Amino acid sequence: MRIGYGWDSHEFKPGIPLVIGGITLPHDKGLGGHSDGDVLLHAITDALLGAIAGPDIGSLFPPSDPQWRGADSAVFLAEALKRVAADGYELVNLDSTLILAAPKIGPHAATIRQHVAELCGIPEDCVGIKAKTPEGIDTDNAAIAHVTVLLARR
Numbered sequence: 001m002r003i004g005y006g007w008d009s010h011e012f013k014p015g016i017p018l019v020i021g022g023i024t025l026p027h028d029k030g031l032g033g034h035s036d037g038d039v040l041l042h043a044i045t046d047a048l049l050g051a052i053a054g055p056d057i058g059s060l061f062p063p064s065d066p067q068w069r070g071a072d073s074a075v076f077l078a079e080a081l082k083r084v085a086a087d088g089y090e091l092v093n094l095d096s097t098l099i100l101a102a103p104k105i106g107p108h109a110a111t112i113r114q115h116v117a118e119l120c121g122i123p124e125d126c127v128g129i130k131a132k133t134p135e136g137i138d139t140d141n142a143a144i145a146h147v148t149v150l151l152a153r154r
Contacts, residue, residue: 002009002089002151004051008042008142020098020105020143021112021129022074022119027103031143034063034071040096041073043145047094048080051151052087074119081120089151091120095128100143126127 012018016030031037045057061068061076084091086151095117098105105112109129117124134140 001092001153002051003099004047004049004149004151005147006043006046006048006050006149007144007146008039008046008057009139009142010037010039011142020108020113020145023108023112024102031096035061035068035076036070036073038073038117039143039145040079040098040112040147041119043096043147044094044120044149045073045076045080045147047079047147048091048151050082051149052084052089054080054083054087055145077119085154086150088154090154091122091126092150092152093122093126093128094120094147094149096145098129098131098132098143098145098148099134099139100131101133101140105129126153 003066012029013032014029018027018030019038020024021038113124113127113129117127150151
C-alpha cells in the first residue's frame with residue numbers, strides 16, 4: 001500500500017470560469033493558473049504522483065510550456081493514474097478538503113464527488129469532498145485543496 005498527499009492553491013481572478021473537480025461552478029471569479037486552475041484535480045494529481053514517488057505536476061506539465069495554457073486538468077489526472085497503473089498500483093480511495101470563502105461547496109459537493117469518482121475510476125463512496133472556510137487566515141481571495149490518496153498493489 002502507498003499513501004500520497006497533494007495540495008494546491010490558486011488566486012481568484014475575474015473573467016475566467018471557476019472549475020473545481022472538473023465541474024464549472026457559478027461564481028463571479030475563477031481560479032488563475034496556467035491550465036484551468038482546478039485546485040482539486042491538481043492536488044489529486046500530485047497526491048497520486050507522490051504516492052508512487054513520481055515527479056510532481058509542475059515537472060510533468062510545466063507552466064512555462066504553452067501547450068498547457070488553459071488545459072483541462074483532467075488530462076493531468078489521467079496521466080497520473082496511468083503512471084500509478086504502470087507502477088502496479090490502483091487507487092483505493094481519496095479524501096480532500098477544499099478551503100475557500102466562496103462559493104459554498106456544499107450545494108455542489110455531490111456533483112464534484114461523482115465527477116471525481118468517474119475521472120478516477122473508483123466508486124463514489126471512495127471519494128471524500130469536504131469544504132472549510134478560511135477563517136482568520138487571510139486567504140479569502142484564494143482556493144486551496146488538500147488531498148490524501150491510498151493506493152494498493154493491483
